[in-house]
């Protein structure tokens with residue numbers, strides 16, 4: 001699939017079927033995250049893969065947005081790594097993780113899988129459920145699985161370029 005079609009086709013899936021991802025599919029998705037760009041090439045991300053019934057039940061205890069996904073990846077970043085280079089004054093961990101999660105979502109789409117980035121969760125509950133150490137900041141979940149629902153209205157609702165592109169400054 002050409003990149004533009006891939007990006008157009010990806011949508012936030014909010015209903016997943018029962019089937020689990022094949023190990024190879026999961027490997028491809030994680031690889032897409034691994035090779036993402038990051039500020040100073042810090043690669044501060046950690047991808048916590050949650051697939052067991054016990055772990056998925058814990059996800060449900062922290063978020064209402066699993067949508068039946070059989071795989072959830074909790075994307076975190078290590079604050080000791082994301083801000084380790086003094087040249088980079090702001091902490092780019094959030095941005096680095098945003099790029100990695102998007103690459104993973106697009107990889108899922110390329111495999112015919114569905115994905116949903118989920119920020120609606122209780123951070124303290126997540127920290128305690130998965131014993132997240134203090135040096136890790138939790139970013140977002142990426143819910144993954146076999147799609148059983150198509151795009152919501154929001155998928156088609158984008159502002160026109162005329163609203164968001166400014167040529168030559170204000």
Ligand SMILES: Cc1cc2nc3c(=O)[nH]c(=O)nc-3n(C[C@H](O)[C@H](O)[C@H](O)COP(=O)(O)O)c2cc1C
Nearest residue numbers: 010011012065116117118119120140151152154155
């Ligand atoms: C940072 C971020 C957080 C999001 N959190 C949630 C969420 O908690 N629950 C949810 O159902 N969708 C969530 N979404 C999906 C957005 O609602 C969705 O991307 C947007 O409405 C556009 O729709 P589309 O992804 O289908 O094109 C999130 C997306 C992003 C980028």
